[in-house]
Amino acid sequence: MNRPDGVTILQSSVALPDPHILSDAREGLNILAAVYDPLVRSTGPERFGPALAESWTLAPDARTWTFRLRAGVRFHDGAQLAAADVVATIERARSPELGGSYGTDGVFRSYVAGATVEAVDDQTMRIVTGEPSADLLDLLVALPIAPRGALDGLPDRAIGSGPFRVVEANGHEITMEAFAGGWHGEAGVRRLRWLAEPDHERRVDRLLAGEGDIATKVTPQGVRRLRDAPTARAVTASSTTCIIFLCNLHSGVCTDRRVRQALNHALDTPRLIDGLFDGAAERLHGPFTALHRAYDPASQPYTYDPALARKLLADAGYPDGIALTVDIPTTMPDEARDLARALTEQYPLAGIRVTIREHEDRIAYAYMVRDKRIGDLCLFDSSPPSTYRVLREKFHSGVRGPWWQGYANAEVDRLTDEARGIVDPEARARLFQRACTIARDDAPWVFLYAPHAAWGVSSRLDPWGPDPDGIIRFG
The missing domain is CATH 3.10.105.10 (Dipeptide-binding Protein; Domain 3)
Structure with missing residues (x-):
């Protein structure tokens, strides 16, 4: 794939989401995926691979989950990942004081309200749920981990271990730079720029005019416009919506x-x-x-x-x-x-x-x-x-x-x-x-x-496509 120095993504909105408010809004998840990592990552619908946890086990009781963390992971503020960060993140996510998005208040808490969450040692943490929870990874894959010392600054001060760190953010634009020394290795793109463009057709207009490299939430009309465009193409995929x-x-x-x-x-x-x-x-x-x-x-x-x-x-x-x-x-x-x-x-x-x-x-x-x-x-x-x-x-x-x-x-x-x-x-x-x-x-x-989900993609990024879960990633 062609790897430009920077990539500009045009979305309907680019506000920094609270990483611990459960949401399936893909545009917010795009931003979170650049900045944060969960314990496990999606490798396809309801399938998971290692992320901050390099391995995990589920006991036969389907209640006791034990996660072994990846060694040597640094957050954007220089702190080293420890099991205490995962525990603190889960405690914040299940706090009754945390709100919701479009009615999701308390949804995460309802799954783990009675769970015991503990650090076994610096590199090992354990979750014991009150009831059998064989599908707990379905929730943890959507839980970005933040350093415990930075939780009070969320969501405005976004610090994670992801491949990009936030340089500047307002309601209209977010600028990110590749995080040097992160566990992901070389991102291949030095900068990400997220621009808000609420109008569906204007996003395609701006993509075709060279003002962006990726346009999200492209409509069927937009897909038709991109079919014969010399400088961009449409990428489509099935979705779970x-x-x-x-x-x-x-x-x-x-x-x-x-x-x-x-x-x-x-x-x-x-x-x-x-x-x-x-x-x-x-x-x-x-x-x-x-x-x-x-x-x-x-x-x-x-x-x-x-x-x-x-x-x-x-x-x-x-x-x-x-x-x-x-x-x-x-x-x-x-x-x-x-x-x-x-x-x-x-x-x-x-x-x-x-x-x-x-x-x-x-x-x-x-x-x-x-x-x-x-x-x-x-x-x-x-x-x-x-x-x-x-x-x-x-x-x-x-x-x-x-x-x-x-x-x-x-x-x-x-x-x-x-x-x-x-x-x-x-x-x-x-x-x-x-x-x-x-x-x-x-x-x-x-x-x-x-x-189907659809994106408009500049020919500069051929043959880029979203990950299997439909998320934009460059890490």
């Missing part, structure tokens, strides 16, 4: 399984994918993508069949159809209004009348969903690459997580609980698949699609 409508199973018509199945049969999802994404999205067969361990390749998506939808509604006691109130945000996903329009056009063919309620404030919308104050449906995304997190936070009726909307199936709960105590990942995956099949048939969501 599921665009869905959550069904309100607390009250209303969606408490009936047949109604929820009818809602899935009444929507022409392939037509949506072709119209909105030029086909650049994967149709969901259930609550997980093909990149999740719970995915069953033998599963089938709901067929588009308005007549069957009408029959299911009649069987549920609604021979004259139903009326739905549907909540949507105006952004995240950006195609929200297009999806609302599709509902109002397609659902009446199955006898479903739709009233749309728009919400401009996306943060308030997230908390409305978290507080279970939705209409019959609400548009949302499910972005964790972790199968266990989705099952626990969104489906488990005993946990009643932040995005759970009343779904209850004792077998799904049992399979999820059993899986967390199984050390063997393949055996765990088989239980997850069974839970996924049941949830698919119960239809607690209207399953839509997983859009």
Whole structure:
């Protein structure tokens, strides 16, 4: 790959995130990955390799995790990595005083609130969870480690052990320089410059004008523009983000399984994918993508069949159809209004009348969903690459997580609980698949699609591409 002296990345936002607030927002994760390291790194969906931990073990009880740290690691402030830094980081991340992002307050804490976290010696640390937690790495991969002496300065004073250190940061631009002497070795790029450009098309304009080397979150229209561009190209990849409508199973018509199945049969999802994404999205067969361990390749998506939808509604006691109130945000996903329009056009063919309620404030919308104050449906995304997190936070009726909307199936709960105590990942995956099949048939969501992620990349960086987890890295 061509290695220029500096690389400029154009993103919709470039604010320094708090590294310990759980978030799946890829643009923030790009910045964190340049500055910090977790204990383990992602080598693919739900697969992990060494990072600050060179090795680890999980005891047969699926509760006792022991991590051996990499020797000789220095932070940007010169401090040496020690087990006490990892302990202090986890204590900060699970503190009740730490907030959240778009409703994620307390999510990390809910997994490790009762855990014992200790330094065995300078190079060894141990986590003993209160309950079996065979999927704990799903969380630790997203937990950047900072030196204990620098935690009080977060997030504005960002100090990690990553391949780049922050030189200057404001709300519009972040400048980083390669961290000399870091454990990563030579980064190959001396400087990273992150520029905020909220407008999707302007990011592509600026890339083509030579003002940037990478543009994130490129739209299908932007991908078309880049196909014949002489100085840049589009890079696309599948993602674990599921665009869905959550069904309100607390009250209303969606408490009936047949109604929820009818809602899935009444929507022409392939037509949506072709119209909105030029086909650049994967149709969901259930609550997980093909990149999740719970995915069953033998599963089938709901067929588009308005007549069957009408029959299911009649069987549920609604021979004259139903009326739905549907909540949507105006952004995240950006195609929200297009999806609302599709509902109002397609659902009446199955006898479903739709009233749309728009919400401009996306943060308030997230908390409305978290507080279970939705209409019959609400548009949302499910972005964790972790199968266990989705099952626990969104489906488990005993946990009643932040995005759970009343779904209850004792077998799904049992399979999820059993899986967390199984050390063997393949055996765990088989239980997850069974839970996924049941949830698919119960239809607690209207399953839509997983859009492809897309970047615009200058020809100066050929043949650069993002890592398997979709993160921009130059370390």
